[in-house]
Amino acid sequence: MxxxxxxxxxxxxxxxxxxxxxxxxxxxxxxxxxxxxxxxxxxxxxxxxxxxxxxxxxxxxxxxxxxxxxxxxxxxxxxxxxxxxxxxxxxxxxxxxxxxxxxxxxxxxxxxxxxxxxxxxxxxxDINDHAPVFSEREKILEIFESALPGARFQLQAAQDLDVGQFSIQQYKLSQNEHFRLEIKDRGENRKVPFLVLQKQLDRETSHVLLLTAFDGGKPPRSGNMTIIVNVSDVNDNPPVFSQDSYVAHLKENAPVGTTVIQVSATDLDEGSNGEIVYSFGNDVDPKVRELFDLNGITGVITVIGIIDFEVNDKYELDIQASDKGAATLKSHKTVNIIIVDLNDNPPVIEVTSFSRALPEDSKPGSTVALISVKDSDSGINGKVLCFINKNLPFTINPSSQNNMYSLVTKQVLDREQQTHYEVIIVAKDAGEPSLSSEKSITVVVSDVNDNVPTFLRNPVNFYIIENNSPGKTVLSVTAHDSDEGSNALISYSILRDRDTDNLFTSFLNVNSESGEVVALKSFDFESVKTFQFHVVATDSGSPPLSSNVTVNVFILDQNDNAPVILYPVSSNGSAEGVEEIPRNVNAGHLVTKVRAYDADIGYNGWLLFSLQQVTDHSLFALDRYTGQIRTLRSFTETDEAEHKLLILVKDNGNVSLSATATVIVKLVEPKEAFAASDVQSAAAEDEDSHVTFYLIITLGSVSLLFLISIIVLIAMQCSKSTDYTSKNMPEPNYDGTLCHSIQYRSGDKRYMLVGPRMSVGSTIVPGSHANTLVLPDKRKTFEEVSLLLKNAQDNLGCKSNC
The missing domain is CATH 2.60.40.60 (Cadherins)
Structure with missing residues (x-):
């Protein structure tokens, strides 16, 4: 003991x-x-x-x-x-x-x-490949004429090999005024139909019903059973079981003939109406009937098949007690049989993976083999301990999966002292009595450093959002070496080639152990959109082996540039312009066009225009995409002579940035809108030739000023410092127009005045919006060019539309 x-x-x-x-x-x-x-x-x-x-x-x-x-x-x-x-x-x-x-x-x-x-x-x-099937195509029920409404009669449940939604989902009964169908759900997709009496029966009649079982397929599959109800004389006492519930415990592998339990019922009737016969109910699975037998006279349940706990750990038997009356009365009782597990299965050892050649310089903990241990028993009988024979430089470690182990080294091996080991693996369960098994494997010791560090992909592409924080990790590269120990220890470095002019490698640093690359400066999408460098991975073997990977870095744009308004710009440098138009213009007349650009791209550079303030909403309309301001109607004598329009320009970034501009529209009389010399010379015979002469002079002056502006811009561009980037130049959403014209009539003649538009390098002063980007002072030279152009316009007598 x-x-x-x-x-x-x-x-x-x-x-x-x-x-x-x-x-x-x-x-x-x-x-x-x-x-x-x-x-x-x-x-x-x-x-x-x-x-x-x-x-x-x-x-x-x-x-x-x-x-x-x-x-x-x-x-x-x-x-x-x-x-x-x-x-x-x-x-x-x-x-x-x-x-x-x-x-x-x-x-x-x-x-x-x-x-x-x-x-x-x-x-x-599962697919719906089986239809519900009744074990009997026809069922005969004997019911006494004294049966009262509400009496329930259990019917045979259909069987469907499918599971889940494709198993039996519902039953339907053909129309009959005496009966209705009731379904009892016993769990695990077991639905038992009951026939419920609704109206008292007449002994002289019989009823034929059709019971249909449907599964949950789409479309559903079905099976039918015909029910014939015969009405008999009164047998008013059904059998009564001696216990409310029956529970039996049966050990697995119990021999055939073993008594499981005995059920007992009594009937108060006399003669054949009191004689009881026991049988399995209709709901008992046919496979269960192959394991157990029920003595119809004694009610003893015995074993007739092989009982295996690993197949099923419990059974529910529906037992039916019927008397021998002319109209048989029945009672049902469920017998629960709980199978007791025995330790009848020894552990089974399987070497699922095995490295016969182990490098001699392998570090302790190196995996030698992967071992799977199975035990079909459950509970404590299925718990397995795995170990090896003593005095060996190996140990067994369990893994995250149940009954999975790894054979690993626990000390450094020396091939010169011993070239191989015989390892005996023992698996023992915790049952009573305990069962065990053994497995022998041979481990051969060797040593070679023949694996070059390899990258999973080459080249490697990374995407980095601009304006990153300097000093933080922006990307990581990882190489793999199939060797063990120090031969697989990899260090990383950036390849810096002095013969190539790659400035970005000087702004990058790599962690030699983790392969994490740190940027020492912030990237600007408007300055550089992509660059390339190389990372070298070197192992610590002797001699060391190395390989490199090409890293392509793509800078992603952020919405970090606010819209910049090119027009209107007043003489004092503010985002404000004055437009003078005749009072007699019609609806749809183009007053002016607000021009702006954004250094960002995509949605971040897509600009929308909106009219924030206007003195009279019925007079002007602003195109949200082009920035054109047009009249909505003709002017009347009661309209004010001056109107102020506040224009908001914003981009479509996630956090939208914006700028504002003010346009002042002045209404003038037609005679004030045009040169007095044009009006007075309307009657002259050579009026056309004079206008042509003036136009030629105007166009020549504009062309000369344009050439001067281009030369100045080129000189400024050449004198800029090296870190002046493309952020200072307008993106393609600036249409590049350099001049525009205004047409008017004087008598029967139509005239056109042509004037310079602001050049690309003109001064850009954004509005007062909180998100507006302020450009560097280096652009002040452009303001001088803008003033030069405006003075030229004043000298030529151009109006606000020039």
């Missing part, structure tokens, strides 16, 4: 250590899950394991990939060229899992060099 106590205490301590190690080593292996419908053809691709593990085809070809099958007839196989997991034969969910849901097939997949094991779970999805 004392020795048994010590053994029990040792087993409890082993169980505690096992549970602790399982929790400590959780999260070490990857798990992949797929699903495939039953009945699909062989060769169907279930998923790509290599892609889900992040392996390309070259890595898959070098390392090798295979499935460790759980049976001699595997259902799946992996394509070594592309990593696709495909079916080897057509699947039948009902054959594989019967009623078990979900139907899962667990696979073990192995990668070599280095050793890795991954769990792949494939769920077999």
């Amino acid at each position: 004392e020795q048994r106590g010590r053994i029990a205490r040792q087993q409890r301590r082993c169980c505690f250590v096992f549970v602790f190690l399982n929790v400590f080593w959780s999260g070490a292996f990857a798990q992949i899950r797929y699903s495939v419908s039953e009945e699909v053809q062989s060769g169907t691709v279930v998923g790509n394991i290599a892609k889900d593990l992040g392996l390309d085809r070259n890595a898959l070809k070098l390392r090798g990939y295979r499935i460790v099958a759980d049976s001699s007839d595997p259902l799946f196989e992996v394509n070594q060229s592309d990593g696709n997991l495909y079916l080897k034969k057509k699947l039948d969910r009902e054959e594989i899992c019967e009623k078990t849901t979900p139907c899962l097939i667990n696979l073990k997949t192995v990668l070599e060099n280095p050793l890795e094991i991954h769990s792949v779970t494939v769920e077999i999805l």
Whole structure:
């Protein structure tokens, strides 16, 4: 007794250590899950394991990939060229899992060099390939004429091999004024129909009913059973069971003939009406009938099949007690049989992956083999401890998966002292009595540094948002070395070639251990949009091996530039312009066009114009896309002579930036709008030639001023410092127009005045909006050019539309 106590205490301590190690080593292996419908053809691709593990085809070809099958007839196989997991034969969910849901097939997949094991779970999805079936096509019910409304009669439940929504969902009864159908849900997709009497029966009549069972498919499938109801004379006492409930405990592997339990019922009637016969109810599964037998006279339930806890741990038997009256009365009772597990399955050891050649300089903890231990028992009988024989430089570590272990080194090996080891793995369960098994493997010691650090992709593309914080990590590169120990220790560096003029490598630094690249300055999309550099990965072997990867960096634009208004600009430099138009213009007359640009691109540089303030909303309209201001109607004598319009220009960034401009429109009389000399010379015979002469002079002056402006801009551009970027130049959403014209009539003649528009380099002074970007002082030279152009306009007598 004392020795048994010590053994029990040792087993409890082993169980505690096992549970602790399982929790400590959780999260070490990857798990992949797929699903495939039953009945699909062989060769169907279930998923790509290599892609889900992040392996390309070259890595898959070098390392090798295979499935460790759980049976001699595997259902799946992996394509070594592309990593696709495909079916080897057509699947039948009902054959594989019967009623078990979900139907899962667990696979073990192995990668070599280095050793890795991954769990792949494939769920077999059910399809509606079976219709409900009644075990009897026709059922005869005997009911006494004295039966009162509300009496219930259990009917045979239909069976459907499908599960879930494709199992039986409802029953329907043909129309009959004496009966209705009631369904009782007993869980686990078990619905039992009951016939309920609604109207008292006449003994002289009989009834034929049709019971139909429907599953949940779309469209649903169905099965029928005919019910013939015969009305008999009164048998008014049904059998009564002696107990309210029956529960029995049965050990698995119980021999055939073992008595499980005995049920008993009594009937107060006399003669044949009081004689009781026991039978299984209609709801008992046919497979359960193959395991248990019920003596119809004694009510004793015995074992007639193989009872296996691993197949089913409990059974519910519907027992029916019927008397022998002319109109049989029945009673039902459920017998619950709980199967008790026995420790009848020893652990099974399987080496799922094994590296026969182990480098001698491998560090302690290097994986030698991956081991799977199975025990079909449950509870304490299925808990397994795994260990190896003593005095060896190896140890067994549990993984995150149940009953999975890794054989690892616990000290540095020396090939010169010993070239190989014989390792005996022992697996022992915690049952009573305990069962165990052994497995022997041979580990060979070797040493080579023959693997170059490799990058998963080359080149590598990274996208960085501009205005990043200097000193922070902007990207990371990672290389892999298949060697062990110091041969796989990789250091990173940036390749700085003195022969090439790559300024950006001087602004980058890489962490030699992690491969994280730090930017020492902030990037500006408007200055540079992409650049390239190289990272070198070198292992610590002797001699060291190295490789490099090309890193392409693409700068992403942010909305960090507010719109800049090119027109209107007043003489004092503010975003304000004055336009003079005749009072007699018609509706739709173009007053002016507000011009602006944004240094950003895409939505960040897409500008919209809106009219924020106006003295009279009925007079002017602003095109939100082009910035054109037009009249909505003709002016009247009561309209004010001066109107002030506040224009808001904003971009479409996530955080919108904007600028404002003010346009002052002055209404003048037609005679004031045009030169007095033009009006007085309207009657002269050579009026056309004078106008042409003036136009030629005007165009020549404008052309000369334009050339002078271009020369000045080129000189300024050449004198700029090297860090003056494209941010100071307008983007393509500035239309580039240099001049425009205004047409008017004087008598029968039509005239056109042409004047200079602001040049590209003109002064840009944004409005007072809070998000407005203020440009550097280096653009003050452009203001001088703008003033020069305005003075030229004044000298030529151009109006506000010049």
